[in-house]
Amino acid sequence: MLKTIIILIFTLSISIAPILVAAQDSIKQATIVFTANMADVSAKGGKSYSRLATVLKQQRNENKMTIFVFGGGSVGPSPMSSFDRGSHIIDLLNTLEPDLMTITKREFSYFEDELSLRSYEAAFPLIASNIFDPLTQGNQDGLHQYALIAKPGIKIGFINIVEKEVVTEYLLKRIEVVPPEAVVHSLANQLKAQGADLVALTYSKPLLLYQDFLNSDIIDFAINIRTDGENFNRSIITHKYNFRISEKNNALKLGLQWQDSEKLNLYIEKEEIEVGDYLEDPEVALQVSSYNTRLDRLLNQHIGTLKTPMNSIRKSVRTEENAMANFIVDAMREYVKADVAILNGGSIRGGKTYTANSVLTRKDIALELPFRSRLIKVSVTGADIKTILEHGVSAVEELKGRYPHVSGIKFKYDTANARGSRVTSITFNGKAVIPTAIYSLATSDYLIGGGDEYPLIKSADSTSQTNASLPLISEVIISAIQRQQAIAPRVDSRVLRENE
Known part of the structure; x- marks a missing residue:
């Protein structure tokens, strides 16, 4: 009798094991590291870049499925940008190797053509999803409407909304800002048709419309590029998968886990990284120092x-x-x-x-x-x-x-x-x-x-x-x-x- 039970258990274990393995294989994972609003490369502010480099190296060593999203707000304005229109920011980011950078109002500090020049200096895509330029009859030259980031076995799409106020606040003469409702649904569908497992939305100004997008699964999660520290921009979005950084110069780490099935079963674990707690990366610290030496000599x-x-x-x-x-x-x-x-x-x-x-x-x-x-x-x-x-x-x-x-x-x-x-x-x-x-x-x-x-x-x-x-x-x-x-x-x- 005991022998029969043992044989039965062994038989069941053989039949159950492939099911468990198959279920495990259908689970996908990725980690997103996000930060933004780092225009200052002075002796104090520049340390954020060298310490962020250490954060990224550690995270990439731990997890090859890491996606680094830089949220912009940094090309200008700043003392150094008044000389080079933000080229030094792109230079630093090329060293940090973001998978993409999103565009905010501040990227237009030196107007449309300078931003196009910065985009060609970058070794990564700059994303603005709701910009229309009559000269190109499409997006502004050099900018991408969306990004589809592929890692082994996964694809995550990113849509970025630029605030409509950019035109009047920065005196832009050419571009037009398209309302988000006209583009988000369409781009999300395009990304999913191209195999995106998840679709993310980044934005600066919160709108209840974005909560509707989250509730209706048009997008899977959202990131507000501004920080909670900016009290004037307290979010009206209450969805559990709407995120942002609480303090400037920190970074978000989002651990994503989902099951590849007919019904998306997404779980996101949020961790806020205090970048200032990390040691400086020597290579990036030297790079920042060279800019500060030049700036000091000038100013x-x-x-x-x-x-x-x-x-x-x-x-x-x-x-x-x-x-x-x-x-x-x-x-x-x-x-x-x-x-x-x-x-x-x-x-x-x-x-x-x-x-x-x-x-x-x-x-x-x-x-x-x-x-x-x-x-x-x-x-x-x-x-x-x-x-x-x-x-x-x-x-x-x-x-x-x-x-x-x-x-x-x-x-x-x-x-x-x-x-x-x-x-x-x-x-x-x-x-x-x-x-x-x-x-x-x-x-x-x-x-x-x-x-x-x-x-x-x-x-x-x-x-x-x-x-x-x-x-x-x-x-x-x-x-x-x-x-x-x-x-x-x-x-x-x-x-x-x-x-x-």
Whole structure:
């Protein structure tokens, strides 16, 4: 009897084993390492690249099915990018060997043609799924509409949505941004027809539409390119397979496991990697160091000292009067001898705090004003000034870069009022601005050209200067500091929010 049972068990084990093996064989696995928003290659920021290189080497040694996705947000703006338009970022990434890079608004910091040049320097595809260029009657030259990444036995497709605001915020003259609903479903089907096991969506601005895509299995998982640390961008998407990094300079590690069957059975394990905990990779550290040596040689010239503290923290320059911003617009107004100066807070990008007695260098100003915006003087009416200021305070709650900093005038606004009717008073030399009077305005070519969705001022009359003859605002500020040697920026109640 015992012999019969043993024979029976042995027979069953033989018949069951192939089924278990077959089931095991149908399970597929992959690991995605994702990071983004690494524009800074200074002595501090550059360490993120050399440490990320160590993370990638370890992960690739552990798992050959690793896919490295670089989320962009890095080609610009930065001090080094103001010289090479982001070529150094592509150079570093070529060493790190991403499987793909997704495009964000910041990749357009130096306009369409420069991004196309960067794409041809890259040894990896740059993905933008909803861009249309009339010149090519398709995607912008050099960019890919999607990526299908193949590893042994698996294929994962990637779709990347660029925010529609890129056209107005970065003053792009040529490309159009196609609504995501018009492309995601179609591209997901194309990828699946090409054998994609999974389809991923990357994006910067969360839309409930993306949750619908997840719920209906059009896409299998999504990654928000921005970080949780950017409070203005808290996600409205609650799906368990919607991911993003909680802190800048960290990386996401997504462990994917799914069964190759008629009904996808997907499991994703998320781990956030603190890149700063890793040692620097010597090769990449040397590469970063060479760029910093070059940057220091170009920009480490001392230009003056600071008597009082100031900051360029994002929330401050986009929601309130700011001492550094006041110094910048005052210098702009003085340089061209204008009645008024206005500059959008989004032009100031350093995100730094400066203590009293700090030594200022050219590098500091390049960090604060990395865009190559030029100073222009135009004639506008008092009504035009009100229109500009209304737009500037229309989205203060959202930390939009359009927030206006002013010189030569004072104004009050009330966010309890409807957008477009928030400015309650504007004074020039202590008297109310006259709507029909003409005032000279110092501003940036970016703002007067409609950047940050500013309304085009049709009545604005500029001087006969050509664009090439307009001075860079950064150089105007450097000259002002050099002339004064010691500066003391301050807040003087030129902008008042009435409902605070």
